[in-house]
Amino acid sequence: MLNMNFTEKVVINTQEQPWLASPHAGVWRKPLAREDAERGHATSLVKFEPGASFNEHDHPLGEEIFVLSGSFSDHTGDYHAGSYFRNPEGFRHAPFSKDGCILLVKLHQFQSGDNEHLIIDTTKTSWSPGMGNLMVMPLHNFQGESTALVKWPKGERFQPHKHFGGEEIFVISGEFMDEYGRYPAGTWLRSPHLSEHFPYVEQETIILVKVGHL
Structure with missing residues (x-):
């Protein structure tokens, strides 16, 4: 577990954290809060090297993403810095990055009944x-x-x-x-x-x- 006591204040300057290798080649992480190594509640920075990809997968209790830099892609399109996503449970995709990207990612944190698939380009809002x-x-x-x-x-x-x-x-x-x-x-x-x-x-x-x- 990492920073899973929600009664405590947590402050992390991610610029001072090292990137840690994930199980997927070309994908790196800076964990901020995590229930378990590869499942459950997690908040992380995620870096895709150019050309890195994931196999198609679902997200139990949802996935929330903000693209901080670069471009992030899946079958719905290409999304640049400033894109905000909510991928509910049941939404399946195989994400990749052509040129590399850095994301803020929150997993397994949707409330019951929150099932909207949402994509917002904040640079045009x-x-x-x-x-x-x-x-x-x-x-x-x-x-x-x-x-x-x-x-x-x-x-x-x-x-x-x-x-x-x-x-x-x-x-x-x-x-x-x-x-x-x-x-x-x-x-x-x-x-x-x-x-x-x-x-x-x-x-x-x-x-x-x-x-x-x-």
Whole structure:
């Protein structure tokens, strides 16, 4: 097991982690949370070398992907950085990468009844006004769990707040901050139910945020 106590805060700067070989040639991983070596709940960065591929497979309790760089492909098409996927249980594919890619991948974490197959190109999706001067791009919402991109303008400070159902953040660009530290691009944070902080930024920053699932 790795970081499976959801009552504890976890902060990992993935830029400082080594890539670990997976059982598939040309596919590397940086595990962030994992229930078991090759099954169950898992959150990881995954790197495909150019030409790497998987055999066709299903994803019990779903697969959630955000393409961080490069291009990721399956039988439905080619998807570049900024693509967001939700592949529910029963969806089968044989993914590959022609030119290589890096993905944020969450496995085995869908709620019962959440069966929508979703593909969003966030580079072609409009931002909406959020609280304060934040801009928000909603990606997924189901029974209290929601995922969104949030864009913080330079110098923005948010009000202190608690996370009902917890909060999970991946810093895509810029640098996210709160009273506990500074989190550069590539940092993954998971904060437990009813945790509290006072976040802010000094430069424009984009984060991927999931709330209500812990």
